[in-house]
Amino acid sequence: MNRDDFRDALLAVMERKLHWAWPAFTSGQVARALLHVHFEQEYATYVRDFPVLLGRAYVQCPLPAARRELAENLYEEETGGLAAGRPHPELFLEYPRGLGMDLARFEGALTLLPAAQAWRDLLDQHTTAHGWATAAAVTTIFLEGTAYERGELDGTAPRRPEPALEQHPLVVHYQLPVEALALTKAHRKVEGGHRAAAWRVLLDLVEADAHPGVVVAMEAQLAAWLAYRDGVAAACGVVRDTLRAP
Numbered sequence: 001m002n003r004d005d006f007r008d009a010l011l012a013v014m015e016r017k018l019h020w021a022w023p024a025f026t027s028g029q030v031a032r033a034l035l036h037v038h039f040e041q042e043y044a045t046y047v048r049d050f051p052v053l054l055g056r057a058y059v060q061c062p063l064p065a066a067r068r069e070l071a072e073n074l075y076e077e078e079t080g081g082l083a084a085g086r087p088h089p090e091l092f093l094e095y096p097r098g099l100g101m102d103l104a105r106f107e108g109a110l111t112l113l114p115a116a117q118a119w120r121d122l123l124d125q126h127t128t129a130h131g132w133a134t135a136a137a138v139t140t141i142f143l144e145g146t147a148y149e150r151g152e153l154d155g156t157a158p159r160r161p162e163p164a165l166e167q168h169p170l171v172v173h174y175q176l177p178v179e180a181l182a183l184t185k186a187h188r189k190v191e192g193g194h195r196a197a198a199w200r201v202l203l204d205l206v207e208a209d210a211h212p213g214v215v216v217a218m219e220a221q222l223a224a225w226l227a228y229r230d231g232v233a234a235a236c237g238v239v240r241d242t243l244r245a246p
């Protein structure tokens with residue numbers, strides 16, 4: 001695969017990282033009493049362990065130039081030492097804390113929904129047994145990226161929307177205090193740099209013979225993630241046919 005075909009195949013996966021039930025979460029249609037399911041499953045599938053998943057790409061990578069980019073991202077995620085001031089998994093917990101949820105549930109062994117466990121198993125497999133390029137793609141592109149990745153690479157494509165913090169759906173629909181959006185703020189500060197570094201590593205440093213395997217893994221991640229989000233939607237009482245237009 002040449003560089004452009006590889007880039008387009010990765011972008012084609014990311015442009016489908018959208019789930020039908022997401023508008024229910026951003027328009028206040030999920031019952032407040034069930035919203036904890038979403039935060040708990042996100043935390044236990046990838047947020048809590050994101051630095052470890054990323055670290056697996058680092059330890060398998062033979063290329064110093066790629067390792068440096070991965071190490072910088074890992075350091076920020078694990079410590080917040082470059083920008084956020086606190087570890088990103090800890091900052092994530094400000095959302096449930098601000099919503100008055102029982103944080104003890106996040107400290108214990110959270111039970112994953114079946115589709116969440118299946119996705120987590122695939123994350124573990126892709127970050128341990130498929131080489132550094134797949135581990136880097138799955139963590140820095142699939143997990144950290146959005147459906148707006150094209151906008152990170154191409155100045156003419158639509159960029160990730162960044163509404164004012166006061167307009168954040170959790171603030172508007174669930175009365176989350178704006179101060180609890182610490183992770184949202186941190187990501188806005190560092191994410192542009194992370195996105196550019198992630199794409200540099202994948203497009204400039206991954207050998208062409210590794211491209212097809214990376215794309216296969218990304219497609220599998222997307223399918224497992226969509227099934228995971230179906231599971232979360234069901235557990236949060238979101239029914240496809242009754243979803244109102246937001």
Ligand SMILES: [Fe+2]
Pocket residue numbers: 077088187
């Ligand atoms: Fe982060």
